[in-house]
Amino acid sequence: MKKSKLLMLSTAFVALASAPLMAEDLVIGLATAQTGGLAPYDQPNLAGLQMKIEEINAAGGIAGKFPIKTIIKDTRSDSAQTAMVAQELVDAGAQLIITPCDADPSIAAGMITQGAGIPAISFCATTPTLPLAVGDYMFSNYPADNVQAAMLAAHAIEAGYKTAYILTSPDTAYTLKLPQYFGQVFTAKGGSVLGEGTFTMGQQDFGAEVTKIAAMDPKPDVIMTSAYEPDFPAFVRQLRGAGVTTPILGSDGIDSPTTFGLGDLVEGVVFSTAGHPTAGSPLEAFNAKWTEKTGAAPDTIYIANGYDLGNIIEAAVTAADSLDPAAIREGIANLENLQGVTGPITYKGTNGMPLRSVSLVRIKAGDRDLVAQGQPDPADIPAP
Amino acid sequence: MDIFLQQLLNALSLGGTYALLALGLAVVFSIIGLINFAHGELMTVTGYAVCFALIWGLPFPLAVIAGLAVAMTAAFLMERVAFRPVRGASGTTLLLTSFAVSAILRVLFQNLISARPIPVAIPASLSGVVTIGPLHLGMIQLISIIVTLAMLLGLNLFLHRTMAGRAMRAAAEDFAVLRLMGLRANSVVATAFAISGLLAGVAGVLWVAQRGSVDPLMGALPVLKAFIAAIIGGLGSLSGAVAGGFLLGFIEVILQAYLPESLLPYRDAFAILLVITVLLFRPQGLLARKTLVKL
DSSP states (O other), rough: OOOHHHHHHHHHHHHHHHHHHHSSEEEEEEESSSSSHHHHHHHHHHHHHHHHHHHHHTTBBTTTTTEEEEEEOOOOHHHHHHHHHHHHHTTOSSSSEEEESSSSHHHHHHHHHHHHOOOEESSOOOOTTTTHHHHHHEEEOOHHHHHHHHHHHHHHTTTTEEEEEEEOOOTTTHHHOOOOOOHHHHTTTOOOOEEEEOOTTTTTOOOHHHHHHOSSSSSSSEEEEEETHHHHHHHHHHHHHHTOHHHOOEEEOOHHHHTOOOOOOOTTOOOEEEEOOOOHHHHHHHHEEEEEEHHHHSSSSSHHHHHHHHOOOOHHHHHHSSSSHHHHHHHHHHHEEEEEETTTEEOOOOOOOOOOOEEEEEEEETEEEEEEEEEOOOOSOOOO | OOOHHHHHHHHHHHHHHHHHHHHHHHHHHHHHHOOOOOHHHHHHHHHHHHHHHHTTTTHHHHHHHHHHHHHOOOOOHIIIIIIGGGGGGGHHHHHHHHHHHHHHHHHIIIIIIISEEEEEOOOGGGGGGEEETTEEOOOOOOOHHHHHHHHHHHHHHHHSSHHHHHHHHHHHOHHHHHHHOOOOOOHHHHHHHHHHHHHHHHHHHHHHHHSEEEETTTTTHHHHHHHHHHHOOOOOOOHHHHHHHHHHHHHHHHHHHHSGGGGGGHHHHHHHHHHHHHHHHHHOOOOSSOOOOOO
């Protein structure tokens, strides 16, 4: 009796689950991290994307005819698991796959999706070589490392800095390459890099490194690093503790409430990020909408970034006017000047890393002060 | 010379934190032969406790005390719920149990609290700096040196002057004989876990004060370092754990300070290489225990 009831129930579920599939549903497979080291980035992106999907479905689907159905599977922030999940999603009939906020698992998933001819978009991988490593079905959804670096270097030159010190960590492509790209552009524009220090991520000990910087002669005009939590707070605390007052440039990894909680220590730090809610901007409107929906203001730009991924999907499928994965890929690759909440987004003419605007923000009395916004001069962007 | 002294001070501060952590592992290992990889999660629990205590408006010193109390309780509960049922099982079983506890706690933190780091309002006075002649020492580093020394002294007194401490030392020598003497095994093990929780709590507060936030995964790296330190020192030896902690801190800081720039990315590889060299000459660690009898 019990068994047959269970059988009936499960048949009903299967019927329910597959029934909408008969209609023209866009099936998006999410091979992203709910747990592990990437969860802090993937979770807010997913929350933003889900908000957009709800809005689309409430309006009857993309272009009024393609409702979105999502299949979400946890990758545990593990590359092998990400590849496995991607395969499961391809088998389940996904027409578009979303991959985690990092190049390594995205490449692992991309190996599957590229072969299957299904477009994949990483939530926010910033490594510009990602699409080169996978192929023409791989995209990302965030300003690339070399773009952020070019913006920061242009600012450094404009601010009159002549010499720089860069602090890298070989532990990830982001913490290693972004400061090095910065060094390249800074040197090309007439600055010089006095040295490169390194750190181990998560170690929180910068005593030896800071002592070296403090003893440098001549001192650099500016220090650039892509260190983020927990390394950045520990670094800045120890650096200022050693009496070094050199200005610091950072990248989007430090766009977090922890940084703003550091008070005087981070006063004057300038960092790059994916958006800034100027008065009357779409991002300000989005933040208000999010606050109204959830009762709390968004604590990271990744929520708006995830929402923009929804905008990209909507625009690409509308342009393709079809759910054929190859047509959706064409749709994404030809997007030009799409107005997202974080700014204009262009894939046309790129290899899959979008051209997006980067905001430079200065921390002033615990608040944000916009320094510059836009895209760097294409001639300045270093080759990946 | 000044720079060398400054680096020595840096090494002392880093080594002190490692020593505290390694000691927490060693206290438990010496008694029940378990390397508790969930030790790092005790630090995380402490961090969250301090964080929420501050959010609820407790002043910082009280929040720290609350954090330490929560750490000890959590260690005690860990023993009661997860480790007591497998006590006396093979080392592998114990190790896997501790990995499981660690993994479960991390997922719970990520999904019940937040996957993103939560800022902790560390008082501005802790960002200060103390200048001694040409040397600079951050307030937190100074506190960690002082606290480490105080904890070592306190633990030493506890182990040598109190009944519970003597029982723990006896248990580390030979657990079976301890039980034959009529001492309750459970209370000795529980004491060991509570002390290990306190050590994790102190290290956790110092760790969080440095980083300014609590993150569900923040315990992973420190417990790894503590493990290395405990191995260099000789697993199960308390003074060995302390020596191992300071040695590891010293190796890391000196390499960071004096390796040429082109080799710096390989610093950790060099550090581990030196650790292996130590072990080649002293396979049981610096201060190995003579008896390795376990129940």
